[in-house]
Amino acid sequence: MNPDKVEHGQYLDISPLIGAFLCTLGALRFIGMGTGNRSLYIIGGISLMVAMFLRYLGKIGARQRKFGQ
Numbered sequence: 161m162n163p164d165k166v167e168h169g170q171y172l173d174i175s176p177l178i179g180a181f182l183c184t185l186g187a188l189r190f191i192g193m194g195t196g197n198r199s200l201y202i203i204g205g206i207s208l209m210v211a212m213f214l215r216y217l218g219k220i221g222a223r224q225r226k227f228g229q
Contacts, residue, residue: 182211 185208192200 178215182208182215185211 185204187204189201189204189208192198192202192204
């Protein structure tokens with residue numbers, strides 16, 4: 161068996177982890193807004209937008225594959 165031609169049929173779904181990360185950034189933004197900490201609000205908002213941009217940028221041109229194919 162040639163190691164260069166190994167095809168893996170199973171993929172690990174990390175979308176729940178990405179969603180939890182984005183929710184954490186959103187919570188950071190609202191904590192900053194609630195406490196009146198302007199820098200925390202701005203940093204949380206900018207990091208949330210960058211993370212969402214990178215998430216959707218990764219979906220461009222990606223083929224959807226069924227589990228095991």
